[in-house]
Amino acid sequence: xxxxxxxxxxxxxxxxxxxxxxxxxxxxxxxxxxxxxxxxxxxxxxxxxxxxxxxxxxxxxxxxxxxxxxxxxxxxxxxxxxxxxxxxxxxxxxxxxxxxxxxxxxxxxxxxxxxxxxxxxxxxxxxxxxxxxxxxxxxxxxxxxxxxxxxxxxxxxxxxxxxxxxxxxxxxxxxxxxxxxxxxxxxxxxxxxxxxxxxxxxxxxxxxxxxxxxxxxxxxxxxxxxxxxxxxxxxxxxxxxxxxxxxxxxxxxxxxxxxxxxxxxxxxxxxxxxxxxxxxxxxxxxxxxxxxxx
Numbered sequence: 001x002x003x004x005x006x007x008x009x010x011x012x013x014x015x016x017x018x019x020x021x022x023x024x025x026x027x028x029x030x031x032x033x034x035x036x037x038x039x040x041x042x043x044x045x046x047x048x049x050x051x052x053x054x055x056x057x058x059x060x061x062x063x064x065x066x067x068x069x070x071x072x073x074x075x076x077x078x079x080x081x082x083x084x085x086x087x088x089x090x091x092x093x094x095x096x097x098x099x100x101x102x103x104x105x106x107x108x109x110x111x112x113x114x115x116x117x118x119x120x121x122x123x124x125x126x127x128x129x130x131x132x133x134x135x136x137x138x139x140x141x142x143x144x145x146x147x148x149x150x151x152x153x154x155x156x157x158x159x160x161x162x163x164x165x166x167x168x169x170x171x172x173x174x175x176x177x178x179x180x181x182x183x184x185x186x187x188x189x190x191x192x193x194x195x196x197x198x199x200x201x202x203x204x205x206x207x208x209x210x211x212x213x214x215x216x217x218x219x220x221x222x223x224x225x226x227x228x229x230x231x232x233x234x235x236x237x238x239x240x241x242x243x244x245x246x247x248x249x250x251x252x253x254x255x256x257x258x259x260x261x262x263x264x265x266x267x268x269x270x271x272x273x274x275x276x277x278x279x280x281x282x283x284x285x286x287x288x289x290x291x292x293x294x
Contacts, residue, residue, distance in 0.1 A: 001256050001257060002216075002255075002256040002257070002258075002259045002260045002261055002262055003256070003260065003261045003262070004252060004253075004256050004261075004262045004264065004285055005040075005041045005042035005070060005130075005261060005262070005263050005264070006040065006041075006042070006263075006264045006265075006278050006281050006282045006285070007040040007041065007042040007043045007044070007263070007264070007265055007266075007278055008040070008043060008044070008265060008266045008267070008274040008275055008278050009043075009044040009046055009219065009265050009266060009267035009269075009274065010043070010044060010045075010046050010047075010267075010269070010274075011032055011033060011036040011043050012029075012032065012047070013269050013274070015233070015269050015270060015271050016269070016271070016272055016274065016275065017032070018271075019271040019272040020272075021272040021275055022035055023035065029060075030060075030064055033061065033064045033065065034064050034065075037064070037065040037066060037069050039275070039279075040275075040278060041068065041069055041070065042069070042070040042071075042072065042130060042263050042265070043069075043070075043071055043072070043265075044071070044072045044073075044074065044133065044219075044265050044267075045061075045071050045072070045073045045074060046074050048073050048074050048075070048076060048116070049074040049075065049076060049077055049082075049135070050077065050088060051076070051088050052076055052089070052090065052112070052115055052116055052119060053073070053116065053119040053120060054119055055118070055119045055121070055122060057119075058119055058120050058121070058122040058123040059122040061123060061128065062122055062123055062125075062126035062128045065128060067127070068127075069128055070128060070129070070130035070261075070263065071123060071128050071129060071130055072130040072131050072132075072133050072163070072217065072263055072265065073120060073123070073129065073130075073131075073132050073133065074132075074133045074135060075116070075132055075133060075134045075135070076088075076112060076116050078097070078104065078108075078109065078112055079109065079112060079113060079116065079134070079153065079156075080134050080135060080136050080137065080153070081136060081137055081140060081149065082137050084097065086098040089112070090115070093108065093111065093112065096108045109156065110156065113156045113157070117157070117160065120132075124160075129161070130161070130215065130261070130263060131161040131162060131163045131190060131215055131217065131263075132157060132160055132161065132162050132163070133163050133164075133165060133192065133217070133219075134153060134157075134162060134163070134164050134165070135164075135165040135167065135192075136164065136165070136166055136167060136168070137167060137168075138167040138168050138202060139168070140166070140167075140168055141168040141170045141171075142168070142170045142171050142176050142179075142180070147183065150164070150183070150187065151187070154187045154188075154189060161190070161214065161215065162187075162188075162189045162190070163189065163190035163191070163192050163215065163217045164184060164189050164190070164191065164192060165192035165194060165217075165219060166180075166192075166204065167202075167204065168202075168204075169201075169202060169203055169204045169205060171204075172194075172204060172205045172207040173205060177207055177209070180209075181209045181211055184209075184211040184212075185211040185212070188212055189211065189212065190210075190211060190212045190214070190215045190216060190217055190259075191209045191210070191211045191216070191217070192217045192218070192219055193206065193207060193208040193209070193216070193217065193218045193219070193251070193255075194206065194218075194219055194220075194221065195218070195219070195220040195221060195222075195223070195248065196221045196222070196223060196227060197222075197223040197224060197225050197227050198223075199225060200225070200227055200228050201228075202227070202228055203227075206247075206251075208251040208252075208254070208255055210255050210258040210259050212259065213258070213259060213260060214259065214260050214261065215259055215260065215261050215262070215263065216255040216256075216258070216259040216261075216262045216263075217262070217263045217265070218248065218251075218252060218255075218262070218263070218264045218265065219265050219267055220240070220248070220264070220265070220266050220267060220268065220277070221236060221238075221267045221268065222235075222236050222237065222238025222240070222267065222268035222270075222273075223238050223240075223244065224236065224237050224238045232269075233269070233270070236267055236268055236269045236270070237268070237269070237270040237273075238268045238270065238273065239268070239270065239273050239276075239277070240266075240268065240273075240277040240280070240281075242280060242284070245277065245280055245281050245284055246284060248264070248281070249281075249284050249285060252264055252285065253285070264278075264281060266278050266281075
């Protein structure tokens, strides 16, 4: 049975920080991370989607967490094909992005990847890196161009652990699920299982596949029907019920029979809803199957 690690998709989310979950005396950057890491054995870094990480922050994250802690790090938006403002890049790279007319220069992507990965080396060297999470945009649907794009992304990240979250539902619909699993297994890439509202045309099915023996990943975004139209806060605002969480318990346990680690991360940002859901999920799974939080 593999280790099951339960945590949240951010420990710095504004709604969490303002909720009062962090105790007095532990509300600065160092105190927050140390407190979080005393409660949970895994966290997602989402700031790296919006801007490139720094070597200094990677070193601090490693220093402020206990041995065995894991960080799953989201890939920078430009690397996953999302719209990216030039201002999100280092100053010396902005003009290359601003003057493009069609597509993205592969040389720019290579340079961005080199800076992104180099900044994360302290995290990897310390044994704190869980995986890189490549979350692809909804417009990336199944088909040859998308497969070629995935292959290029994986080649660029050769030697690094990678997990893929598709936001186009077609990848995990019944007619494509086996092909998607086979592709990710071929690329030595972990599949990300998604929990979200299931009443929208864009709803990604809650398919839980294990495509690498090292890691399986679940990201729970909440079940708010404002997913397609609301603000970010509305989109992810949801308080999971025990019944909703229980749906994932057998899935997660089955995943743990096939992978050395399973990361279960909550992205329902509304006050302390994510940490409360993570605590409830850990209880439902049972302490024997979850990495202790020392």
